[in-house]
Amino acid sequence: MFDKAFIVSSALFADRQEDTHRVLLGVGWRAEVVNGPKVDASWLTPARPGGSIAVAKTHLETVRQGLSSGCEVIAIFEDDVLLRNDTNEILAQGRSELPPSWELLYLGAAFSRAPEPFTDHLLRVRGAGHFHAYLLSQSGMKRMVDHLERWLARPEGHFDWIFGWNAFIVNPIAAIQRSGYSATDGTYVDRETRDYFTYFHKDEFMRHLKIR
Numbered sequence: 001m002f003d004k005a006f007i008v009s010s011a012l013f014a015d016r017q018e019d020t021h022r023v024l025l026g027v028g029w030r031a032e033v034v035n036g037p038k039v040d041a042s043w044l045t046p047a048r049p050g051g052s053i054a055v056a057k058t059h060l061e062t063v064r065q066g067l068s069s070g071c072e073v074i075a076i077f078e079d080d081v082l083l084r085n086d087t088n089e090i091l092a093q094g095r096s097e098l099p100p101s102w103e104l105l106y107l108g109a110a111f112s113r114a115p116e117p118f119t120d121h122l123l124r125v126r127g128a129g130h131f132h133a134y135l136l137s138q139s140g141m142k143r144m145v146d147h148l149e150r151w152l153a154r155p156e157g158h159f160d161w162i163f164g165w166n167a168f169i170v171n172p173i174a175a176i177q178r179s180g181y182s183a184t185d186g187t188y189v190d191r192e193t194r195d196y197f198t199y200f201h202k203d204e205f206m207r208h209l210k211i212r
Helices: 015-026 050-068 089-094 138-153 202-207
Strands: 004-009 030-036 073-078 082-084 103-107 121-131 133-137 160-171 175-177 180-182 187-189
Touching: 004 050, 015 073, 015 160, 015 202, 030 050, 050 138, 089 160, 103 121, 103 180, 133 138, 138 160
Parallel strands: 004 030, 004 073, 103 160
Antiparallel strands: 073 133, 082 175, 103 133, 121 160, 180 187
16 A cells, blocks of 8 residues: 555654554554654744744655655654554555545545545545645655745745645545644644544544544
8 A cells, every 4th residue: 555654753752653653553554763853943933833844844854765765655644643443444445546646645634625525435635734644656755845845945834735736535534643732833732623524524533543
């Protein structure tokens, strides 16, 4: 389903990395950890916590590693991801229905625009965010590098929102984020009440959580 998996994290969050390894091993996946840079004081602005710069840089380094390794498909998980216990089945179904030109496949996301029906197990994404669990094709990796480099050159808004890509999300979703401190938002976030479930069934998802 993918050639290599990565966990985007920081050396400061060894406990979160351990939790994420356990979550991924619960569905039979192993991943390499990519630790991002320490937050530089120059990154801090009233509108954007410095942690978002560090996270964006870590996603960029991760995607570059995927490209340099010659991978055709990579999976990227942030260190607070939670997966359903049937994620393998959900992903296998979604991957089998992707068009050859796909770039990005979400396992979970928030939406700025309603996703559109595509196949039995996929929805087409027109505008979405949150990079806690996603797959990239080779063309998607190249586009993500360009996207993140452009954002880091002028860090306004959120780096983890994309529009107009050949992007999809599995249906039902397979991943959310664990509630806790968000380096991107710079505050505590109760993610189980966020908008991951605007177009999906929360109760059904929670019954299938591998680890809480």
